[in-house]
Each structure stands twice: as structure tokens, then as C-alpha cells.
Amino acid sequence: MGGSEGGSLAVLTGAGISAESGIATFRGMGGLWNDVPIEEVATPRGFAKDPKRVWEFYEARRRQAGSCRPNAGHAGLARLEEILGPERFTLITQNVDGLHFLAGSKNVLEVHGSLWQVRCTGCGVEREDRTVPFEALPPRCDCGSMLRPAVVWFGEYLPEGVFERAVAAAEACALFLVVGTSAQVEPAASLARIASRAGAEVWEVNPEETPLSAISDRSWRSGAGEVMGEVVLAARSLLGC
Numbered sequence: 048m049g050g051s052e053g054g055s056l057a058v059l060t061g062a063g064i065s066a067e068s069g070i071a072t073f074r075g076m077g078g079l080w081n082d083v084p085i086e087e088v089a090t091p092r093g094f095a096k097d098p099k100r101v102w103e104f105y106e107a108r109r110r111q112a113g114s115c116r117p118n119a120g121h122a123g124l125a126r127l128e129e130i131l132g133p134e135r136f137t138l139i140t141q142n143v144d145g146l147h148f149l150a151g152s153k154n155v156l157e158v159h160g161s162l163w164q165v166r167c168t169g170c171g172v173e174r175e176d177r178t179v180p181f182e183a184l185p186p187r188c189d190c191g192s193m194l195r196p197a198v199v200w201f202g203e204y205l206p207e208g209v210f211e212r213a214v215a216a217a218e219a220c221a222l223f224l225v226v227g228t229s230a231q232v233e234p235a236a237s238l239a240r241i242a243s244r245a246g247a248e249v250w251e252v253n254p255e256e257t258p259l260s261a262i263s264d265r266s267w268r269s270g271a272g273e274v275m276g277e278v279v280l281a282a283r284s285l286l287g288c
């Protein structure tokens with residue numbers, strides 16, 4: 048494995064890494080999308096039809112995420128960034144809960160946006176907002192227009208420039224680590240294939256098999272928090288750090 052020494056690490060995380068912190072995943076048992084129709088709460092059409100309903104859903108998610116703490120999975124990735132430095136480490140997350148930042152990660156690409164950012168539907172201004180609960184729903188911008196959560200809904204583009212940076216990290220890395228995603232949502236899922244085609248090793252941490260298992264060189268069929276210590280050691284050995 049000497050060829051990977053000095054190489055960089057790109058990580059893709061999904062809802063599964065926050066499961067041990069108490070945040071519900073989207074699919075599978077107890078998944079959010081089993082109880083809530085996606086079209087109603089996570090599409091531009093749903094928001095146009097009933098913004099209050101959409102905000103009630105996101106306010107509940109903000110309340111939940113705000114009461115949860117990062118777990119050993121998040122902490123292990125923050126430690127790897129500390130060891131490798133920002134030039135050799137990119138964390139690409141589909142999660143909107145902000146727990147990677149709370150764990151101390153810095154070089155984080157939130158490809159699906161953040162629960163803690165709001166964007167004005169009128170003037171377009173985007174800013175951090177941690178209010179829970181708002182006085183009235185939907186909340187309004189200073190300009191008078193409705194605010195929306197700055198998350199990516201189905202049918203929308205990813206935040207400008209962010210995905211391009213994720214692709215660049217996938218193409219350049221020696222190791223691509225996939226943690227806690229069912230790999231069913233594009234384009235995030237394709238990042239591991241891009242990395243694999245470019246010659247990176249792909250490792251997966253997930254209690255279940257996913258469409259990426261077939262291209263993974265190594266798999267841990269466990270919860271991220273349980274095995275992250277071992278994964279960190281293996282990554283350090285591969286990357287020589």
C-alpha cells in the first residue's frame with residue numbers, strides 16, 4: 048500500500064453517521080420518509096403549496112438536531128482531519144444537522160445544505176439562523192418575504208460550486224471512505240464511483256449492504272461510532288500518517 052502514503056482522504060457521510068447521536072435516518076426502519084411524504088415537505092412544489100407545513104417539519108428537525116451531540120463517528124473524522132491537515136482531508140456530507148462542525152471538523156462540504164441556514168425567497172440573502180421555535184411560521188426576512196430552509200430539496204440543484212469541489216476531492220484522493228449512506232441519492236452516491244475509477248481505494252462503513260458495497264475494497268458492517276476507532280487506525284496506516 049506504499050503508493051497511498053502521503054495521499055489524501057475524502058469522506059462521504061450520510062444520515063447513518065448521526066444515527067448513534069439519536070437523529071432519525073431517512074430510509075429503513077424508523078426512517079423519516081416512511082412517515083412523511085417527500086413531495087409535501089422536501090420539494091419546491093410542496094413549499095409553494097404549504098410553507099407553514101414545510102416549516103413545521105424543518106422546525107421539528109431543527110429541534111431534534113439541536114438537542115443531539117456528535118458521537119464517536121463524527122469525532123473520529125474530526126481527528127483524521129487534525130492529523131492529515133486540511134490539504135489532505137475533505138469531508139463531504141449529505142447531512143444537514145451540523146454535527147460534523149460541532150465535532151470539530153472544518154473542511155466540510157455540506158452538499159445538501161444546512162438546517163441552520165435560511166434563505167430569503169425574495170431578496171435571496173442567506174444567513175445562519177438558530178432560532179427554535181420561530182414566533183410565527185413561515186418566518187420572514189427583514190425585506191418582508193418568506194424565508195426558507197437553505198437545504199436542497201428534491202428537484203433542486205446543489206449549492207453552487209460545492210459539488211464541483213466534492214468531485215475534485217474524489218478524483219484526487221488515495222482513499223474514499225463512505226460512512227452511513229444508503230447511496231440512493233445522486234449525485235452524492237456517484238462520488239465513490241468517481242474516486243474508484245480514478246484509482247482510489249473505497250472503504251464503506253454501514254451495518255447494511257448498499258449499491259456501493261460491490262466497489263468497496265473494504266467494508267465494516269457495523270455502526271459508525273462502534274468501529275470508527277479501527278477505521279481511523281486503518282486509514283492512518285494506508286495513508287502513512
Ligand code: OAD
Nearest residue numbers: 061062063066072073074141227228229232253255270271
Ligand atoms: P438514508 O436514510 O437513505 O440511509 C442511511 C444509511 O445509514 C443506511 O444505509 C443505514 O444502513 C445506515 N446506518 C444506519 N445506522 C448506522 C450507523 N450507526 N452507522 C453507520 N451507518 C448506519 O440516508 P442518506 O443516505 O444520508 O436528502 O440519504 C441521502 C439523502 O436522502 C439525504 O441527504 C436526504 C435524503 O432524502 C435530501 O433531503 C435532499
